[in-house]
Amino acid sequence: MFMTVLQAVGLTKRYGPVLAVSNASFSVRAGAITGFLGPNGAGKSTTLRIFLGLDHATSGSALIDGKPISEWPVPARKIGAALDTQCAHPSRRAIDTLRWVAKMIGVDPKQSEVMLDRVGLTEVAGQRVGRFSLGMRQRLALAIALIGNPEIVVLDEPMNGLDPDGISWMKDLLRQFRDQGRTVFVSSHLLAEMEDLVDDLVVIAQSRIVGSGSASAFMQRFQVKKVTVRCENPKALAPALVKAGGRVRASGSHGIQVTGLASGQVGTIARDTMVALYELREERSLHHAFAQATQDRSSIKGEVG
Numbered sequence: 001m002f003m004t005v006l007q008a009v010g011l012t013k014r015y016g017p018v019l020a021v022s023n024a025s026f027s028v029r030a031g032a033i034t035g036f037l038g039p040n041g042a043g044k045s046t047t048l049r050i051f052l053g054l055d056h057a058t059s060g061s062a063l064i065d066g067k068p069i070s071e072w073p074v075p076a077r078k079i080g081a082a083l084d085t086q087c088a089h090p091s092r093r094a095i096d097t098l099r100w101v102a103k104m105i106g107v108d109p110k111q112s113e114v115m116l117d118r119v120g121l122t123e124v125a126g127q128r129v130g131r132f133s134l135g136m137r138q139r140l141a142l143a144i145a146l147i148g149n150p151e152i153v154v155l156d157e158p159m160n161g162l163d164p165d166g167i168s169w170m171k172d173l174l175r176q177f178r179d180q181g182r183t184v185f186v187s188s189h190l191l192a193e194m195e196d197l198v199d200d201l202v203v204i205a206q207s208r209i210v211g212s213g214s215a216s217a218f219m220q221r222f223q224v225k226k227v228t229v230r231c232e233n234p235k236a237l238a239p240a241l242v243k244a245g246g247r248v249r250a251s252g253s254h255g256i257q258v259t260g261l262a263s264g265q266v267g268t269i270a271r272d273t274m275v276a277l278y279e280l281r282e283e284r285s286l287h288h289a290f291a292q293a294t295q296d297r298s299s300i301k302g303e304v305g
């Protein structure tokens with residue numbers, strides 16, 4: 001039995017004719033990193049904004065430890081958020097931005113230096129935020145989210161604009177936060193970005209929740225195996241693979257990419273059709289898996305964990 005810290009119950013948001021979030025119900029477990037995954041426009045930001053009281057639901061509820069955000073006396077000390085990298089005034093220096101936030105939420109302003117150091121911005125503490133790159137603004141937004149020492153942190157696409165080193169730094173920081181028993185709810189439109197980070201997933205597509213639960217269960221269920229073949233005669237092998245139920249795509253003069261068949265089946269078919277194999281390699285395609293999970297909603301219902 002796990003403790004739920006964030007819970008959406010029948011959450012719906014309409015913007016005029018646009019249904020941004022449709023009857024979404026899910027829960028986020030305490031002490032875990034949960035990825036909120038969905039293609040662009042799926043309804044992730046809207047859902048997060050409603051949790052944080054920045055937008056009102058048309059119907060349903062978004063609860064933080066059983067209560068809407070409006071009922072928490074100092075919300076920033078319960079739940080830190082980085083939803084928008086434009087959150088800081090461009091003419092304000094990074095350090096002053098944090099001091100101002102600290103003051104607003106009743107935190108010792110000295111924490112501002114500590115937080116800037118934690119997100120790797122000490123050297124640019126005196127620079128105006130308007131001159132920051134997207135990656136620097138992501139770091140500052142994270143510092144703003146964490147300065148209240150919250151139990152929960154909610155981040156909207158925090159890896160956007162970070163280089164590979166920045167991404168692994170961000171992931172390490174979120175893991176440390178989780179390892180202190182805190183909760184992370186982080187959105188992304190890229191499954192690959194989340195793969196080695198999250199414990200759980202909530203997947204949304206076209207405004208509806210299409211799955212939620214343990215990330216490993218999701219990966220196993222939707223990971224599609226792709227078999228890469230290089231062979232003597234692709235023109236002879238491809239029809240035999242299709243006949244056996246595979247989907248094939250030519251790749252270079254001797255290559256075929258096959259989905260829907262395991263590598264052993266491909267090898268046997270190649271033997272039966274007397275085609276010599278030069279290479280046979282099986283890969284898991286998370287990208288394809290995510291596409292399948294979010295496009296073919298009929299195949300997933302409710303919990304996958």
Ligand SMILES: Nc1ncnc2c1ncn2[C@@H]1O[C@H](COP(=O)(O)OP(=O)(O)OP(=O)(O)O)[C@@H](O)[C@H]1O
Pocket residue numbers: 015018019020021038039040041042043044045046047189
């Ligand atoms: N303020 C608004 N007014 C009108 N429509 C909106 C508003 N905010 C969001 N929408 C629409 O609601 C839908 C969901 O948008 P949302 O930004 O929540 O998706 P998202 O999954 O966060 O996508 P992205 O990753 O592109 O930010 C989209 O069709 C979007 O155009």
